[in-house]
Amino acid sequence: MRILIAPDKFAGTLTAVQAAEAIATGWRRHAPADELDLLPMADGGPGFVDVLHSSLGGDLLGVTVTGPLGEQVPGSVLVRDDTAYVESAQACGLHLVPPADRRPEAATTYGVGELVAAAVDAGAARVVVGLGGSGTNDGGAGLLAALGATARPDDALRGGALGLGMLEEVDLAPARERVAGVELVAASDVDNPLLGLTGATSVYGPQKGVAADRLQAVDLLLERLAEVADPVTARARGAGAAGGLGYALLLLGGTRTPGLDVVSDAVGLADRARRADLVVTGEGAFDFSSGSGKVPYGVAQAAAEALQPCIALAGKVLVGSREMRTMGVESAYAVVDLVGEEASFADPAGSLAALAERTARTWSR
Numbered sequence: 302m303r304i305l306i307a308p309d310k311f312a313g314t315l316t317a318v319q320a321a322e323a324i325a326t327g328w329r330r331h332a333p334a335d336e337l338d339l340l341p342m343a344d345g346g347p348g349f350v351d352v353l354h355s356s357l358g359g360d361l362l363g364v365t366v367t368g369p370l371g372e373q374v375p376g377s378v379l380v381r382d383d384t385a386y387v388e389s390a391q392a393c394g395l396h397l398v399p400p401a402d403r404r405p406e407a408a409t410t411y412g413v414g415e416l417v418a419a420a421v422d423a424g425a426a427r428v429v430v431g432l433g434g435s436g437t438n439d440g441g442a443g444l445l446a447a448l449g450a451t452a453r454p455d456d457a458l459r460g461g462a463l464g465l466g467m468l469e470e471v472d473l474a475p476a477r478e479r480v481a482g483v484e485l486v487a488a489s490d491v492d493n494p495l496l497g498l499t500g501a502t503s504v505y506g507p508q509k510g511v512a513a514d515r516l517q518a519v520d521l522l523l524e525r526l527a528e529v530a531d532p533v534t535a536r537a538r539g540a541g542a543a544g545g546l547g548y549a550l551l552l553l554g555g556t557r558t559p560g561l562d563v564v565s566d567a568v569g570l571a572d573r574a575r576r577a578d579l580v581v582t583g584e585g586a587f588d589f590s591s592g593s594g595k596v597p598y599g600v601a602q603a604a605a606e607a608l609q610p611c612i613a614l615a616g617k618v619l620v621g622s623r624e625m626r627t628m629g630v631e632s633a634y635a636v637v638d639l640v641g642e643e644a645s646f647a648d649p650a651g652s653l654a655a656l657a658e659r660t661a662r663t664w665s666r
Contacts, residue, residue, distance in 0.1 A: 303336045309596035312586075313585065328581075345431035345559075352564060392410070438545065441545045441549020442526055491547070502516055527548075574609060583614040586616060612630060613632075615635055618634065
């Protein structure tokens with residue numbers, strides 16, 4: 302049999318690359334003759350560059366950039382042909398700040414702008430920015446500053462959302478000139494606008510640590526940025542992605558496309574699904590949100606179009622058989638049901654491999 306193994310990351314335990322390798326390890330124990338095609342996946346969030354590099358190759362350029370609270374953090378730009386891929390979470394990810402130290406109103410996206418600048422300096426004609434997993438909520442103001450945008454007062458764009466409260470004017474011309482002739486693509490599965498009840502702050506602020514009694518005030522800070530920059534673009538789909546990084550990229554002439562589509566097209570998911578007899582996907586928690594444009598849903602749709610069955614391996618399975626079949630997944634199997642929750646965290650790769658071995662007994666012929 303030909304098995305396509307296309308999981309997302311198992312958040313907090315395994316990268317998508319590690320998850321694919323663990324599934325393959327377990328599968329081979331039971332079915333060593335099966336032909337395995339490993340295709341780790343991502344949707345624009347953490348792991349975006351890692352996944353693309355593992356499938357596409359290309360050159361990884363190491364850079365040091367500004368982290369969400371001003372510290373220096375390592376980042377990388379993947380360059381393949383004339384396209385560069387940037388992962389915003391490397392510079393402003395929520396994982397970069399311990400829970401006790403999170404100050405989302407002060408966090409900046411300046412480092413993401415530095416990553417984009419590095420991609421432009423590398424000669425890329427197209428820069429794809431993966432958006433997701435951010436710990437920032439500054440409307441992309443820091444990115445704009447890193448690319449040359451100026452403001453009055455001078456440091457208003459660099460101080461996170463709080464800095465926007467004193468913003469009087471913004472000049473985007475230097476930033477637009479910095480990326481002139483470069484196609485910018487915001488890769489994200491989020492289509493929220495920047496402001497309002499469905500905007501960046503109201504929907505995603507709480508998970509970044511914005512207090513409930515501060516949501517309206519922070520939204521008003523982003524509204525100030527929109528007022529002086531471009532209020533119309535603030536209403537565009539995807540402007541609210543990654544705390545407003547989508548807005549900043551749109552201001553610079555960028556376009557938005559689903560992150561999963563970027564990865565799927567780049568790695569040839571559809572063609573590889575057609576060559577498989579079975580498609581295996583997975584993620585940490587397979588739940589109702591998995592049907593909202595996340596990796597398992599996208600992989601299952603590719604399998605359905607190829608007329609091949611799709612199953613899912615997950616840390617936890619939190620949906621019933623009817624719901625998973627609606628997503629295009631025939632069966633889903635949970636690590637915790639096999640080894641228990643404590644063991645699954647103690648040895649995530651080994652536990653996932655054990656689940657894959659058990660699953661192969663059912664699905665490999």
